[in-house]
Amino acid sequence: MDIHDLIDEVIAREGGYSDHRADRGGPTNMGITRDVARDNGYFDDMKALPRSFAESVYRRLYWDQPGFTFVAEISWAVAAELFDTAVNMGPATAIGFLQRALNALNRNQQDYPDLKLDRQIGARTLGALRRFRALRGPGGDKVMLKAMEALQGERYIALAESRPGNEAFLYGWLANRIG
Template structure:
């Protein structure tokens, strides 16, 4: 298992916490951030930390190709975004961010925003400033949270908690 994943998992669990069954949470019954909505076959209330770790590694870390990310901070950002917003969102945000950062440069062509971190996305990622990339990713994440609150005002109660992730 990737050593970055272990460290990121520990940080994520610190954010996600334990068992919650908030009727206004779109994920429904949740433990360690694993939701009944996404995993209807699981007994969420009795989910173990080890089971959560296996799910996160398989369905979020590996599925998003995060073993290919060189810098821990970026891997953590993409992992956390994928967990909070959906597994396909994080790689799309990365590709959108890289396309934005390439607007007046031709170091790499615009990427197809397909939600898959493959060799072309990795090559483009290696050509940008990581600090700027993290800021662009956070901006995209912030914009998405605002859009959620605008569409569903009942979700505004989660906004301050979401901001801790940005």
């Protein structure tokens, strides 16, 4: 599996054109909102958004810019989860989940120092993930994914509780984004 496969999965899951009245993102196609499309140079009808444009946005904004390639060198599973969460909640939120999970799993800093929650992939975050993997082995990925998905699930519930319109999406978020 590689980033192209992840992008294909996201586009398949997100589906085609949508303009749900409860979606604050407005018109969306293949998961790309109108605002994201405009910010990246696409100004035509969202119904006609080219797949190649969506693929480019996903690659650049949700994989390359946040530095998930570096995470993939340590753990493909964690990088894939970061990508999927970034697409749905933004890269900073996804990275924050990783940093929080790493801090909670470092056994009171016995394994590695706590990370500053700066929501960026940097040397310290990568170092903590390397150390976590060295201590816990590849099986540690399953625990890390559970921790990150627990944080993601809690966030979805909070979004639905804070804005009733989000309840229209909660079932799909939990069914398609967790686990």
